[in-house]
Amino acid sequence: MILAEVTYIPIGSGTSASKYINAALEEFKKSGINFYPNSMGTVLEVKTIDEIFDVVKRGEKAILSMGIKRVETYIKIDDRIDVENSAERKLKAIKY
Template sequence: MISAEITIIPIGTSGTSLSQYIAAAVSALDEVGIKYEISGMGTLMETNNPKELFKAIEAAHEAVFTEGTNRVATSIKIDDRRDTERTMKDKVTSVKKKL
C-alpha cells in the first residue's frame, strides 16, 4: 500500500487566503478517484497503484494553476510499503494503541 502526503502552496496570490486554490486541488483528486483525507496542513492519499498516485499529484498541482496563480510549490512525501497491506487508518490505530 502506498501512502503519500502532499502540501501545495500557491505563490503570488492576491491575498493571504489559499482555500480557493486548495479546493481546486482537492476537486482534481475527486476527478482522479484516489482515496484521500485533507488536513489543515496537507492532504493524505493512499493507493496500491503508483501511476494513480502520480496522476493524482499532477492533477492537484495543475489545478492550482487553473485558479490563476503563476507559481506553485508542491511538497510530496511517499511511504511505499510492499511487505504488508497497511492503510492510513491502520497506521493511526497502531499509534493510538501505544499511547
Template sequence: MVIAEFVIVPLGEKSLSRYVAEVVKLLDRKGVKYQLTPMATIIEAPTVEDVLKIVAEAHELMFKLGAERVSTTVRIDDRRDKERHMEDKVKSVMEKVRGG
C-alpha cells in the same frame, strides 16, 4: 497501497482555501481516497506512479486557476511487505497511546 502526503502552494496567494477546495473536488472526481488536514492532503493509491500522476494533475490545476508560480512538496510511504492504509497507521499509534 501507497500513502502520500502533498502540499501545493500557489506562491503569492494570501488565502489558499479556494485552491484546496478545487484539489479536493479533483480527488472526489477521480475517486481517490484522501484525508484533508490543516496543513496537507494525504492520499492512497495503488502505485507510486498513480500518486505522482494525481499530484501532477493537482499541481497543474493551480495554473488553470490562475496561479503564476506553484511550489509542490510530496512525501511517499511505499510499504511492500504488507498492505497498509491511512487509518491503519493512526490506529497503530493510538493503540500504543492507550497502552495496547
C-alpha cells in the same frame, strides 16, 4: 497500498489558499482515490507510484488554471510492502 502526503503552496495568492486547495481536492475526488485533507496537506491512498504523480499533477494543474503563476508542491511517499498500508492502519498503530 501506497500512502503519500502532498502539500501545495500557491505563490502570490495572498494569505489564504483554501480556494486553490479545494480545486486540487476536487481533482482527487474525480480520480476516485481515498484522500484525507488536513491542516498542512493531504494524505493520498493509491495503488502505484505513477498514480501519485498523476493525481498530484492534476491537482497542480487545477491550481494553475485559476491564474496562479507559481505553485510549490511537496510530496512524501510511504511505500510499505510488508503489510496492507492505509491511513487508518497507521492511526490504529499509534492508538489514535
